[in-house]
Amino acid sequence: MHALRGVNLDLFAGELVVMLGASGSGKSTLLNILGGLDVPTSGEVKYQDIDLTKARDRDLTRYRRNYVGFVFQFYNLIPSLTARENVIAVTEIARNPMSPEAALDLVGLANRMDHFPAQLSGGEQQRVAIARAIAKRPKVLLCDEPTGALDSATGVLVLAALDTANQETGTTTVIITHNVSIAQMADRVITLSDGTISGEYRNSTRQDPRTLSW
Amino acid sequence: MSFFRTSTLHLSTLHTKLRRELWQMRGQTLAIALVIAGGIAVCLLSLVNYSSLTATREQYYQEHQFADVFADLKRAPRHVLQRAADLPGVTRLSGRVEGVAKLEVPGFSDPASARLVSLPPVGQPDVNRIFLRNGRLPHAAHSDEVAVIGSFADAHDLRPGDQLGAIINGRRQTLTIVGIVESPEFIYVIPPGAMLPDYDRYGVLWMPEEALASAMDMRGAFNSLVLQVDPSFPVAGVIDLLDRLLAPYGSTGAYAREDQFSHRFLSDELNQLKTMALVFPTIFMAVAMFLLNVVITRLISTQRDIIAVLKAFGYGNWQIGWHYSQLVLAIALIGYAIGTAAGLWLGRALGVLYMEFYRFPELLFRISPWWLLLLGLLTLLVAWLGGWRAIHHAASLPPAEAMRPEAPASYQVTLAERLLSWIRFSQPSRMIVRQLARRPARAALSVTGIAMATAIVMVGNFQFSSVSLMVYTQFAKVQQQDLTVSLTDPVHQSAMYGMARQPGVRYVEGRRVVAVELVNSHRQWRTALTGIPDQARLQFVVDEHLNQVPIPPAGLLLTDFLATRLGLAAGDTVQVKVLEAERPVLDLQVAGVTSEFLGVGAYMNLAAMNRALKDGAVVNQVLMNLDPDQAETVYRDLRDTPRVMALNVRQAMLDSFFETLAKTFLTFTWVISVLGGIIAFGVIYNTVRISLAERGRDLASLRVLGYSHNEVAHILLGELAILLILGIPLGWAIGHGLASLVVTMMQTELYRVPLIISGRTLALAANVVIVSALVSGFITWWRLRNLDLVAVLKTRE
Known part of the structure; x- marks a missing residue:
């Protein structure tokens, strides 16, 4: 059994890609491979000149540290650190980070910086997670069901934050979701089913996430 | 019928769950079980030796008719014995001739001396019979035959048939060894006036009465009386009567068994074993209780949903409570089993060591099954009490509440960070500090556990420094002579000038x-x-x-x-x-x-x-x-000098003492260090593992965000380091307190151990704990490699 088979995909600098797929379609496995959390059993994954296929644990760690930003479905903030400190946790190991305050400002949380995760709503927590992911100025921002645990109104705010981050930092952004509505904010939409790419199209215009609803 | 079947099904499924969970957390199970085992082992080890030595001594005394009262006198005619036997309360007695001899052991140049005790013309004495280990008793008709005490025979590898030179009452004789014996009077063999045994240079010889009496000019007389008293008569009364009877014969006063040196020394030792059977196990059990509490609390908090489901299926509070109780009791039983096996084995090993000091015919290995049962019940009770709070919490959890995840952990900026605001804390460091601050009680208990481990190693070892100092003081500072010459009678001081002029x-x-x-x-x-x-x-x-x-x-x-x-x-x-x-x-x-x-x-x-x-x-x-070069000449000259009763060589005594001490203490130190290490490991390993379980998600998140394996390990191990930094000095302080308690408890007439805590003791205690921490740390570090990075992204906390 292979979670993914015969997937051939290029991601280009600065674009915002939405990957659509039902659960079990292989989208998470693809994201894990792109993010350097997992290596494929066969095939080739390259980030610029770095071959992720043969990378060892230490190389994958360096790749994640220097090039990749992650946003998770359940935020995965460190509960013992404040919003600002959660961001600093990443900026202090990054090579050319933006200031933590700037990152939080970008997601509209300038006034909640010294709150602990337990004191923030789900949407706010996810926006802290986005600030944490973009603060290191990653080349690739990978978001796994970023609105999966949120209601529609809050989800829209989170997507708006991702959109802003993409436009202002020029980070290649990949959002995976089973939520078809989100596809409208993308430059490019890729559909996965049963471990293969079953469709791919470009939106002529990216729709403002604030206008989305589901 | 159907009810019965259902309930067996319940039991067996829950049992399967129990078995699997014990296996899943086998590391922690074992760590806790080992702490319990440590306590049981020390307790049993002490109990076994206490019971065995007590039983052995009792039987030995009984079978060999050990005396209740002893009297030494100058010289009394034998007919006085009859008057002594007629005293009310006296059941049996032996009048003996005692003397001292300077010995010449072939191939051994140091001065050796012996106490001589007479044997009746036929058979064994009525009181203080001797145990024949090898050979036979001296024959009354052969005046040169002697039986030698086992300690001296072993030290010189003497066998029946070997010969010894002896100077008795100024006359040189050659003695033939016919038997190797032991006596209830000399279970602990120590030279007169000395504090420590010296098997090479001091022995006890038994000779036929006739031979010894003629050598000592004591024909028809006796100078030592040992007797047994009817238990219904007060010993003090018999002593009074005896003193009155013997006063005209130069008696130095009769004394009771309690004042007999060998008996008293052994009694002191037995009391110390009793103390040990209580103090150490208490500490171990307290630590085990704490560990069970923490581990079970953690387990139950991760199983809230399972408890809810079980309750939804109709399991009662009692069944849930019993289920988790079984988990605790199972761990306790594993500990009990390991501890019993180790305790009995160590008890036997220590018994063998004791046999080098105490001359018994054989060691009766005794432990009452009731003790084992009681200890087992106590263990189960203590363990259950340790888990009680968590078990009670699980049993009383309403199903609906159990379905919901626990409220998210709330954290605060800690006081330490505010006070140390001039330090730039890295975010992992903040995580460490806040985690500790969020559960201060648990952190405090972990620190206490580490401190207890440190303290136990200290208490086990400080005695080495203390006893060394005590002996060093006595022999190097206080006794600066090389040789002590005891004379049979007082002489005028002018006689010393003659001695001073001797070569050497x-x-x-x-x-x-x-x-x-x-x-x-x-x-x-x-x-x-x-x-x-x-x-x-x-x-x-x-x-x-x-x-x-x-x-x-x-x-x-x-x-x-x-x-x-x-x-x-x-x-x-x-x-x-x-x-x-x-x-x-x-x-x-x-x-x-x-x-x-x-x-x-x-x-x-x-x-x-x-x-x-x-x-x-x-x-x-x-x-x-x-003059060291001429020491042997001096020894030889003095041995041949009449009126010289005994010679004691300081250095020889010191060497033999330290040799014995080093061996005993090395064994003891090793055992105590292992036990301290077990506590430390139990506490540290469980602390770290629980930390890992609770924070695995945070750590995995950080790994995904680009933190390396070592950077993440730093968070867990940093917490451990803080616990160690707090725990070890606290342990030194507690150890100091415990040591002074032990010193007070060990004060006897023989010695008062000074409280000396050397740097070596502190370092050893710290090292044992640090090594345990390194082992736990390494295991954790290794486990972190296998942290499932992908799973963590998909799960809600």
């Missing part, structure tokens, strides 16, 4: 030691009164700070231990009953009180003492410094 002798100093009984109204104490010359250079009195204490020109100087026992202070008058010669009774003033480590002493200026005893300038002990 560099310096001599004379002193006088007199057996006395000190009496203050109803309190009394038998001891030696030592007359020390003005400006003594070789042996003097020092206090516990090793300062020389001047001997007052008149009156007595007493060890504080003795002064307290007698209720005396400086300025008081004490009655001194001299137990020798004319047995005068003197009233002397206590001129001063001093502290001492070893023994219980009374001292006096030599000249003042001789004046008080109305004697001339006499001495009965000569201390010497020797």
Whole structure:
């Protein structure tokens, strides 16, 4: 059994890609491979000149540290650190980070910086997670069901934050979701089913996430 | 019928769950079980030895008719024995001839001496029978035959048929060994006036009465009486009657079994075993309780949903409670099983070690099954109490609440961070500090656990430094002579000049030691009164700070231990009953009180003492410094000198002591260090593992965000480091407290161990704990490699 088979995909600098797929379609496995959390059993994954296929644990760690930003479905903030400190946790190991305050400002949380995760709503927590992911100025921002645990109104705010981050930092952004509505904010939409790419199209215009609803 | 089937099904499924969970957390299960096992093992080890030694001694005493009362006298005709036998309460007795001999052991140049005890013409004595280990008893018709005590025979590898040279009462004889024996009177064999055994240089020989009596000029007489008393008669009454009967014959006063040296020493040891059986296991069990509490609390908090489901299915509170109780009890049972096996095994091993000190025919290995049962029940109870809070919480969780995840952890900026705001904390460091601050009680208990481990290792080891210092003080500081020569009778001091002129002798100093009984109204104490010359250079009195204490020109100087026992202070008058010669009774003033480590002493200026005893300038002990190259010549000359009763070589005594001490303490140190290590490991491993379980998600998140394996490990191990930094010094403090408690409890007449905590002891304690931490840390570090990074992204906390 292979979670993914015969997937051939290029991601280009600065674009915002939405990957659509039902659960079990292989989208998470693809994201894990792109993010350097997992290596494929066969095939080739390259980030610029770095071959992720043969990378060892230490190389994958360096790749994640220097090039990749992650946003998770359940935020995965460190509960013992404040919003600002959660961001600093990443900026202090990054090579050319933006200031933590700037990152939080970008997601509209300038006034909640010294709150602990337990004191923030789900949407706010996810926006802290986005600030944490973009603060290191990653080349690739990978978001796994970023609105999966949120209601529609809050989800829209989170997507708006991702959109802003993409436009202002020029980070290649990949959002995976089973939520078809989100596809409208993308430059490019890729559909996965049963471990293969079953469709791919470009939106002529990216729709403002604030206008989305589901 | 159907009800029955359902309930068995319940049980077996829950049992399967239990078994799997125990296996899943096998590391933690084992760590806790080992702590429990440590406690059980020490407890059993002490109990086994206590029971075994007590039983062995009882049986030995009984089978060999060990005496209840002992009396030494100058010389009494044998018909007095009949009068003694007629005293009310006396059931059986033996009149014996005792003497001393200087021995010449082939191939051994150091001076050796022996106590000689007579054997009746036929068979064994009625009281204080001897145990024949090898060979046969001396034959009355063969005056050169002797039986030798096992300790001396072993030290020199003597066998029946071997010969010994002996100088008895100034006459040289060749003795043939026919038997190797043991005696209930000499279970602990120690030279007279010494504090420590010296198997190479001191032995006990049994000779036919006729032979010994003629050698000692004691034909038709006896100078030692041992007797048994009917249990319904008070021993003190018999002693009084006996003293009255024997007073005309130069008796030094009869004394009871409790004052018999070998018996008293063994009793002290047995009391120490009892203390050990209580103190150490208590600490171990307390730590085990804490660990069970933490581990079970954690387990139950991760199983809230399972508890909810079980309850939804109709399991009652009681069943849930019993299920988790079984988990706790299972861990306790594993610990109990390991501990019992280890305790019995170690008990046996220690018993063998004891047999090197205590001369028993054989060690009866005894432990009452009731003890084992009681210990088992106690273990289960303690373990269950440890888990009680968590179990109770699980059982009383309403199903609906159990379905919901626990409320998110709330954290705060800690006081430490505010106070140390000038330090730039890295975010992982903040995580460490806040995690500790969020569960201060648990952190405090972990610190206490680490401290207890440190303290246990310290208590196990400080005695080594303390005893070393005590002995060093006694032999290197206080006794600076190379050789102590004891004389049979007092001689005029001028005799010393002759000794000083002998080749190889560099310096001599004379002193006088007199057996006395000190009496203050109803309190009394038998001891030696030592007359020390003005400006003594070789042996003097020092206090516990090793300062020389001047001997007052008149009156007595007493060890504080003795002064307290007698209720005396400086300025008081004490009655001194001299137990020798004319047995005068003197009233002397206590001129001063001093502290001492070893023994219980009374001292006096030599000249003042001789004046008080109305004697001339006499001495009965000569201390010497020797030219090392000529020491053997001096030994040989003195051995052949009449009126020289015994020679004690300081260095030889010291060497043999340290050899024995080192061996015993190394074993003991090793055992205690392992036990301390087990506690430390139990505490640290569980702390770290629980931390890992609770924070696995955070750590995995950080790994995904680009933190390396080591950077993430730093967060867990940093927490551990803080616990260690707090726990070890606290452990030193607790250890110091426990050690001073032990020192107080171990104060006996024989010695008062000074409280010396050396740097080595502190370092050893810290090292044991640090090594345990490194092992736990390494296991955790290794486990972190396998942290599932992908799973963590998909799960809600």
